Amino acid sequence: MSKLDEELTGRFGKAERPLPVDPELFAGLLKKRVRRERMKRASTVGLVLAIGLGGATAYLFAERGTTVRPASTASSSAGATVGASIPGVPFPACHVTNATYFVGSLGHQDGFGAVYLFARGSPSAPCPEVASGNAYFALYRGGVQLKSEPTIFGPIDCTQGCRIFTTPDIDGRVALAVVVDHGIGADSMELYRIHPEADPPFTQMSVVGQGGSSPLIFDWGGIGASRAGASCVTVRNPSNGIAHQLDIWHAVLRGGTWHLVERFMTIDGDQVHLDHVARSSAADGFLPDGGGSAFCGSIGSR
């Protein structure tokens, strides 16, 4: 350790102040933990309801125009030990979660689709957990029946564990599920629909080429020289003090520097609006939070 490091360590050490620990602190934390687990369960129920609601809507629209039946809209094989088979996916899929999505005009079959999230399994090995290196998306277009060939993306950055918040990134016009933070954890999950005509940031996060395989950059990571994220930030609101904004960002690595674009979206009732766009450069490791396990204050699962 250099002299300066020693000096700084010494100076920082002198900055410590005595802090008596409340003897009741352990009991307080224990209560907090119990409350948090209850809240987590409630939040999970909210997620299932939200996805189920989207699926039910898709089902109704599909029923109106054609005889096509949507597939199951929200399911999970979390306890799977053997990979499942998903049409068009050339390997076993483990811990599958799926959701339907809707984009475009109502009543058109093209407006419906399904997205699957799963871990890539092996025919000869137990199912792995969904994690970086083996997490994949399969995106089906043109209806909720899995007739079309899926576009498969992956592996995606899933270090902190992955969850589907409906499908916030596809074509930029879908309902966005947001976990709202009330200060000590996940309070509720709500769906927001993005205005198609408002400078759509979500298309920036997920460029889905027609039949192509451009990386799907979801709301918790990125691939190679592209990263993206979505996180809640709390800002001062002149009228009522505190407000939440969504920080939807993406960054591209050029010349050793991350070029960062952040779109700050104001949450206003059931709508979100673009507040402002900020562009900056950032060194590696200095990018904003990317959602994932701490998305809007929720307690994620690995």
Added chain:
Amino acid sequence: MLDDTTIREFLRDDYPRLVNAVALLTGDLPSAEDAVQEALVRAWIRSDRGDVIESLPAWVAVVAMNITRSEWRRVMAERRARARLASAAASDDLRSVDRVDVERALAGLPRRQRQIAVLRYFLRMDTREVADALGVREGTVKNSLSKARAALAVYLQIDEQEENDVEA
């Protein structure tokens, strides 16, 4: 898995120091206390689910520092802590000159440099441990630390001569 004994030991041995570390980063003791408690609860829950947390103090430190980024949380924490600390207000004059100097010096740094400096110099983690805790490359930590230490040396009026290398 984190059992009750481990948590109690953590509260006894590590908690005060971690609260101090987060307070150095934020300049605010009540919100630091709240953030460390929140981080510890998260660690506890994760452990219950079977996650392995290799270094509880490092994990809690980084998560608590991230938690303090939420202005809302800070405001709520301050509100809750106001009554709690009312009686202790008189002890605020215990703020040492050293601490004020360090807090002011840290306040002049970008947040990530502040975070790395606190982990390195207050919690005495080496650069590898800091990198692991933050989930970044060690080179990134060294780069930030180099800038931070240069700035801190100026703020704290420490002679930086003979200093070249940044290492654990």
